[in-house]
Amino acid sequence: MSYLFPNYARKDIEFMKGSKNTLTDQAGQSYLDFTSGIGVMNLGYEVPELNEILAEQAKLLWHTPNLYENHLQEEVAEKLANGKDYISYFCNSGAEANEAAIKLARKATGRTKIITFTNSFHGRTYGAMSATGQSGIQESFQPLVPDFVYLPYNDIPSLEQALDMQTAAVMLELIQGEGGVIPADEEWIQKIVELCKNTRTLLIIDEIQTGIGRTGTLYAYETYQIEPDIFTLAKGLGNGIPVGAMLGKKALAEAFNPGSHGSTFGGNKLAMSVANKVVEQVNQSIFLQDVQEKSKQLFAGLEKLAEKSKKIQAVRGKGLMIGLELSDPETLNQIVNDLQINGLLVLKAGKTVLRLLPPLTITPTEIDCGLQILEKVFIEGEK
Ligand SMILES: Cc1ncc(COP(=O)(O)O)c(C=O)c1O
Structure with missing residues (x-):
C-alpha cells in the first residue's frame, strides 16, 4: 500500500x-x-555553480526569521527588479506568490473585484484557486473567495464591459500554460493596459511559468512592452529549490506595512543563495x-x-x-x-x-x- x-x-x-x-x-x-520538472529546471539537472553555492550556504546558515535583515533577499530582489522600480516579497511557491499579489492588490486599492480569465491557472490555494478560471479545478471546494470575475481570454468587448472603478486588478498569464499554451494577443494586452490606467486598476501578470527566461526574455511581459503593477514568479527561480516571489511597483510599498503579510520560510537563506545564482546566470x-x-x-x-x-x-x-x-x-x-x-x-x-x-x-x-x-x-x- x-x-x-x-x-x-x-x-x-x-x-x-x-x-x-x-x-x-x-x-x-x-x-x-522536454518537461524541466514542469518548467522548473530551466538550467538543467547539473549546475556545479548551484551545487557549490548551496553547499557553501548550507555550511554557513540555513535559516533566519524574517524579523532580521537578509542581505541575500536584497541581492535577489535587486536582480529581479532588473533596473526597474520593483520591490519583492519572497515566499515558497507559485500559489503563495499569487496569494500575496491578490492581497496586495485588494489592500492597495481598497477594492475587491478581480478579473481573471477562462482556462487560466494560478495555483491550488483558496485565493489562487478562486483566481483560476477552470470550474474543474474549483469543483467540490466551494465556497470560493468571492469577487473573482472570469472573462474569455483575448476578448476585448467583455473586458470593456466588466472593467470598472470597482475593479482592484486584472490578473493574467501572458501565455496560458496549464490551459493549453495560449499566447495573449498584443492588441488585447494594450487594451487591458489602457483600461487599467483609466480606472486605476492594477495589472497583475502571473509569470510563474513564463518568467526566468522561459520565453526568451527574463520576463514575458518585456516582449509586450508593458510594465505590470505586480508580477509573480516561482518555478524556474530556484531551479528546483522551492522559492516564489511577488514583485510590485515601489508605489505599492505602503500597503504591505509590517504585519500585513508574511511567511516563515519565505526568502530563506538556502533558497536565496540559489535564486541569486540562477537569476545571475539566466539574465545575460x-x-x-x-x-x-x-x-x-x-x-x-x-x-x-x-x-x-x-x-x-x-x-x-x-x-x-x-x-x-x-x-x-x-x-x-x-x-x-x-x-x-x-x-x-x-x-x-x-x-x-x-x-x-x-x-x-x-x-x-x-x-x-x-x-x-x-x-x-x-x-x-x-x-
Ligand atoms: C501560471 C502558473 N501560476 C501558478 C502556478 C502555481 O504554482 P505552484 O504549483 O508553485 O503553487 C503554476 C503552476 O503550474 C502556474 O503554471
Missing part, C-alpha cells in the same frame, strides 16, 4: 539521477527531458539570445512536422514554452506514452495540447534528437 494521498496520477517510473538535460529512471533507462544577453536561437530551431522542426502529420493542428508558444494542438484529443495520452517509451519526456496542457518545456540549457543536438523522436512517433505511428 501507499502512505500517500492519491491526488496525483503518477506514472510507475521513478527518476533517480539527473545530468544536464537528461533523467535516468530506476531501471537505468535515460530520457531526454548571451544566454537569452541562445534561448531565442534554440526556440527558432525547435519551432522550425515542429512546424515541418505539423506539415507532415495530420495529427498536429497547430504549433504555438514563445521561446521554449511550446504547445502542439492535436487534431484528436483522444490520441494525447497515447502520444505522451509513446514518446516516453522512445526516450522523450513531454507534458500535457488542457485536454488537447502536448506541451514542451525543455530546459533552457538544451543543446541544438538534443533538440534534433527530440525532433527525431517526435517524428518517429507522429509520422511512423500514422503508417
Whole structure:
C-alpha cells in the first residue's frame, strides 16, 4: 500500500539521477527531458555553480526569521527588479506568490473585484484557486473567495464591459500554460493596459511559468512592452529549490506595512543563495539570445512536422514554452506514452495540447534528437 494521498496520477517510473538535460529512471533507462520538472529546471539537472553555492550556504546558515535583515533577499530582489522600480516579497511557491499579489492588490486599492480569465491557472490555494478560471479545478471546494470575475481570454468587448472603478486588478498569464499554451494577443494586452490606467486598476501578470527566461526574455511581459503593477514568479527561480516571489511597483510599498503579510520560510537563506545564482546566470544577453536561437530551431522542426502529420493542428508558444494542438484529443495520452517509451519526456496542457518545456540549457543536438523522436512517433505511428 501507499502512505500517500492519491491526488496525483503518477506514472510507475521513478527518476533517480539527473545530468544536464537528461533523467535516468530506476531501471537505468535515460530520457531526454522536454518537461524541466514542469518548467522548473530551466538550467538543467547539473549546475556545479548551484551545487557549490548551496553547499557553501548550507555550511554557513540555513535559516533566519524574517524579523532580521537578509542581505541575500536584497541581492535577489535587486536582480529581479532588473533596473526597474520593483520591490519583492519572497515566499515558497507559485500559489503563495499569487496569494500575496491578490492581497496586495485588494489592500492597495481598497477594492475587491478581480478579473481573471477562462482556462487560466494560478495555483491550488483558496485565493489562487478562486483566481483560476477552470470550474474543474474549483469543483467540490466551494465556497470560493468571492469577487473573482472570469472573462474569455483575448476578448476585448467583455473586458470593456466588466472593467470598472470597482475593479482592484486584472490578473493574467501572458501565455496560458496549464490551459493549453495560449499566447495573449498584443492588441488585447494594450487594451487591458489602457483600461487599467483609466480606472486605476492594477495589472497583475502571473509569470510563474513564463518568467526566468522561459520565453526568451527574463520576463514575458518585456516582449509586450508593458510594465505590470505586480508580477509573480516561482518555478524556474530556484531551479528546483522551492522559492516564489511577488514583485510590485515601489508605489505599492505602503500597503504591505509590517504585519500585513508574511511567511516563515519565505526568502530563506538556502533558497536565496540559489535564486541569486540562477537569476545571475539566466539574465545575460548571451544566454537569452541562445534561448531565442534554440526556440527558432525547435519551432522550425515542429512546424515541418505539423506539415507532415495530420495529427498536429497547430504549433504555438514563445521561446521554449511550446504547445502542439492535436487534431484528436483522444490520441494525447497515447502520444505522451509513446514518446516516453522512445526516450522523450513531454507534458500535457488542457485536454488537447502536448506541451514542451525543455530546459533552457538544451543543446541544438538534443533538440534534433527530440525532433527525431517526435517524428518517429507522429509520422511512423500514422503508417
Ligand atoms: C501560471 C502558473 N501560476 C501558478 C502556478 C502555481 O504554482 P505552484 O504549483 O508553485 O503553487 C503554476 C503552476 O503550474 C502556474 O503554471
